[in-house]
Amino acid sequence: MNAEHIIKKQIDKIGSAVTLRDGDWVSVPYKAILSPLWRRKSTNFENSVTQLGITKSEYYLYIGSSDHNITALSQDAMLEMGDEEFEFKHRDVVKAFDKIVYFTGIVRKIRREADDEI
């Protein structure tokens, strides 16, 4: 069994169900791993406050199998996991011996606009 299939099997075992959305196109549900990134930057615990409101730094490391090419999607592509949506901040491919082993990326949780008045 090659590295690509070993990793895909592990992702299927421990990953969460996600879908990709790019415009009107929606992928079939598949498994991917999302791991919070705040642990890697100890100064990133606090939210930053801007004139438009509080900005949350909710970044995650994405690891997905080679079946779903996230690098081929447009800039507006989104990842959905349950009720949560994520935008891709960075996308990359991990290769071994010139073969794609898995896709990785950095995603950020999307906060929608509240219909607030004044």
Added chain:
Amino acid sequence: MRFNTLLNELILLIKNDSYFKDIKVKYSYPSRVKPTRLSRSYITLGLSSAEIIPAYVDSDDKTASITVFADIFVPEKSGSEKNSEIFMNLCRVFMNTGITGISAGRISYDKNVQAFLLETSISFNGLLEREELELE
């Protein structure tokens, strides 16, 4: 315009203009979470400076000089030219309101907000009515 309701009046004045129907106008630094991706432009208002001084020597009457900032945020996708367009429309709205000045700075990019920012300010100067300074 009244001193103690000035910001509210300004916000309503802008909102009531049809050009601003798709633009969010609100107080600066609200205690709620900012949307990750801006889907439309924002104008945030707040008090920049205020000075209340006697209107005349030995007089109880006061005059106020107030400057309010109205910062214009435009999403990346709309392009920075939209900032200027919104500012020109702000000028139009305030033209007949008795302001003493309106000014804009240089357009910049705010990384935290992920939007183009044009900082503008509006100045007012006027005699304060006595009841405006009394606590309710």
